[in-house]
Amino acid sequence: MSKLGSGTKDFIIIRVCAVLILLYSIYLAAFFISSNGVNFKVWSSFFQSPLNKILTSAFFLAFAIHTWRGTWAIASDYLTPKFFGNFGKYAYLTFRLFVAAVIAFVLTWSFFIIW
Amino acid sequence: MSQVIPVEQLKSLTMSIYRYDPSVDEKPYMQDIVIEVPTDKDIMVLDALHLAKDQEPSLSYRRSCREGVCGSDGMNINGKNGLACVTPLSEVVKRNKLTIRPMPGLPVVRDLIVDMKQFFDQLEKVKPYLITNSDNPEIERTQSPEEREELDGLYECILCGCCSTSCPSFWWNPDKFLGPAALLQSWRFIADSRDEATEERLDALEDSFSLYRCHGIMNCVSVCPKGLNPTEAISNIRNKLINREK
Numbered sequence: 001m002s003k004l005g006s007g008t009k010d011f012i013i014i015r016v017c018a019v020l021i022l023l024y025s026i027y028l029a030a031f032f033i034s035s036n037g038v039n040f041k042v043w044s045s046f047f048q049s050p051l052n053k054i055l056t057s058a059f060f061l062a063f064a065i066h067t068w069r070g071t072w073a074i075a076s077d078y079l080t081p082k083f084f085g086n087f088g089k090y091a092y093l094t095f096r097l098f099v100a101a102v103i104a105f106v107l108t109w110s111f112f113i114i115w
Numbered sequence: 116m117s118q119v120i121p122v123e124q125l126k127s128l129t130m131s132i133y134r135y136d137p138s139v140d141e142k143p144y145m146q147d148i149v150i151e152v153p154t155d156k157d158i159m160v161l162d163a164l165h166l167a168k169d170q171e172p173s174l175s176y177r178r179s180c181r182e183g184v185c186g187s188d189g190m191n192i193n194g195k196n197g198l199a200c201v202t203p204l205s206e207v208v209k210r211n212k213l214t215i216r217p218m219p220g221l222p223v224v225r226d227l228i229v230d231m232k233q234f235f236d237q238l239e240k241v242k243p244y245l246i247t248n249s250d251n252p253e254i255e256r257t258q259s260p261e262e263r264e265e266l267d268g269l270y271e272c273i274l275c276g277c278c279s280t281s282c283p284s285f286w287w288n289p290d291k292f293l294g295p296a297a298l299l300q301s302w303r304f305i306a307d308s309r310d311e312a313t314e315e316r317l318d319a320l321e322d323s324f325s326l327y328r329c330h331g332i333m334n335c336v337s338v339c340p341k342g343l344n345p346t347e348a349i350s351n352i353r354n355k356l357i358n359r360e361k
Contacts, residue, residue: 007320007327008356073328077287 014069020062024055053114060110064103071099125151128208130167132174133216136225143223145214146171152204160192161199163213164227176227183340186275190227191216196277196338218280220289233289234276240293240319241301246312262308269303269348271341272296278335278345284328291324295335295345298326302348305355317356326352 035042046052075095081088127149135143150166152158161178168174176199177187183201190199193207193214207213221229247256279285279294293301301320304310320326326349335345 007323007325008353010323011327011353012357073330077284080287082287 010069014066017062017066017069020058021066024059024062027055047114056114057110060107060114064107067103068099072096124154126154127211128152128163128204129212130163131212131214132164132167132226133223134174134226135223136173136175137223148174157203157205159200160190160197160202160204160207160213160215161188163204164199164215174227175225184273186273189218189275189277189280189340191218196281198275198277198340201340218276220280220282220286221276229276229280231276234274234279234294234296237279237289237293237297238274238300240325241297241304242312242316243297243300243304245304245307245310246315247309248311256309258308265306265308266303268343269299269306272299272303272343273341275340277338277340278343281334281338282329283332283334284330288324288328292328293320293325295329295349298329298352299343299345299348301326302352305352313355314359317352317359320352320356326356 031046032038047056075092079088079092079095084091128151130148130150131145132148133143134140134146148167148170150163150170152163152166159181161181164174164176164178176190178200179185179187181188181200183198186198188199189196192199192202193209195207196218197207199215204213215227217223217227217229221231221233224230245256274296276296278299279296282292282295284292285294301316305313305316310316329346329349331346331350333346336343336347339345
């Protein structure tokens with residue numbers, strides 16, 4: 001059994017998510033290039049396909065995880081007492097809550113649009 | 116510089132040097148000192164500092180071997196960390212000006228002298244010595260030439276601190292992120308065929324900060340006066356962490 005600590009797990013998860021985001025971006029770009037002009041009909045029929053619904057949901061999930069872990073790294077570098085004194089803890093918490101709210105909103109919104 | 120150099124073979128160089136004596140100064144300031152440097156040869160930054168010190172005897176900096184071995188005179192030279200004793204003026208002087216600051220990220224003791232406690236605390240954490248559990252052999256622990264070659268590019272580190280103090284991840288988390296110098300030493304012992312504590316060493320690096328705070332910025336590689344590659348060492352440890360099976 002692999003012995004993975006939190007750092008290694010995070011590293012793998014962030015990179016797997018990044019690869020998923022990249023693959024979906026390529027897939028979407030290929031759709032745009034291969035379609036002879038994208039209008040509402042073409043766009044909505046693209047999202048009628050269950051496969052595309054699953055892939056798009058996977059993209060948003062990967063995006064959410066990647067954003068959550070990535071912004072944690074930024075916040076734990078800069079939003080600290082070293083920069084902001086006593087306010088550092090609150091700056092960190094405020095930022096994390098803001099990111100969590102944005103991610104929750106985007107995920108929920110995408111779920112309603114796709115499904 | 117002991118010999119007398121004719122005036123026509125000298126040119127002026129303005130050195131802007133970080134000055135701070137906490138017992139006297141309220142806050143740090145930059146002091147301009149104009150020195151006369153010889154035109155017929157390329158002197159080192161350390162020689163230039165000696166010339167500046169002739170004018171300002173209170174100017175303080177560390178130096179010892181003056182040949183890139185002891186690692187005492189690491190400093191920030193025109194924006195880039197390096198050893199003053201092995202950095203020729205021709206490499207760094209721009210528009211006839213040379214700006215010298217202490218290595219960034221560490222507390223300043225005085226002028227160009229920094230308190231390197233945080234740096235050495237992090238080095239201590241990686242246990243930079245051979246750990247063995249088996250019985251001692253009769254004569255010595257041997258290595259094949261190939262096993263010994265694995266340590267090339269690792270054992271040469273002189274612990275000057277140029278790499279760690281040029282690393283933003285170390286600036287922001289000097290107590291949690293070990294920094295490139297300590298991680299290079301960590302890999303130096305993980306890669307050593309005689310060391311028997313690989314698992315223990317890797318276990319200590321599993322958290323989110325000790326090693327994984329490295330974002331591959333590669334300032335460490337850019338500034339290392341010995342031409343070493345801590346980023347590669349960190350990458351090797353990371354691969355070992357990901358691939359290890361238990």
